[in-house]
Amino acid sequence: MENKCFALGGHNLCRILTVYECPGADCSFFKTPEQEAESIRKANARLASLDRAYQKHIADTYYRGKMPWLQGGDGNDC
Numbered sequence: 001m002e003n004k005c006f007a008l009g010g011h012n013l014c015r016i017l018t019v020y021e022c023p024g025a026d027c028s029f030f031k032t033p034e035q036e037a038e039s040i041r042k043a044n045a046r047l048a049s050l051d052r053a054y055q056k057h058i059a060d061t062y063y064r065g066k067m068p069w070l071q072g073g074d075g076n077d078c
Contacts, residue, residue, distance in 0.1 A: 003025075003032040004032070004033075005022065005024075005027070005029075005030050005031060005032070006031050006033045006035070006036035007029065007031075008022055013075040014027075015069065016029055016030075017029060043067075043069075044068070044069035047067075048069050048070060055067060055069075059075075
């Protein structure tokens with residue numbers, strides 16, 4: 001496979017799906033690490049564009065009160 005999927009773990013196992021072997025580029029969840037980083041960047045930009053009160057609600061519900069999208073992080077530090 002030319003580009004490896006961001007979810008590919010050891011022994012060619014997927015960290016996202018419960019499959020025995022990675023199906024490669026035929027998988028509907030396949031993303032390169034670069035595509036995954038761009039997806040996270042877009043999600044963070046969308047969250048940052050929301051009303052501040054709604055951002056707080058999302059942060060309290062899903063991120064233990066933190067707003068990683070405002071720090072410019074990748075959102076995985078929670």
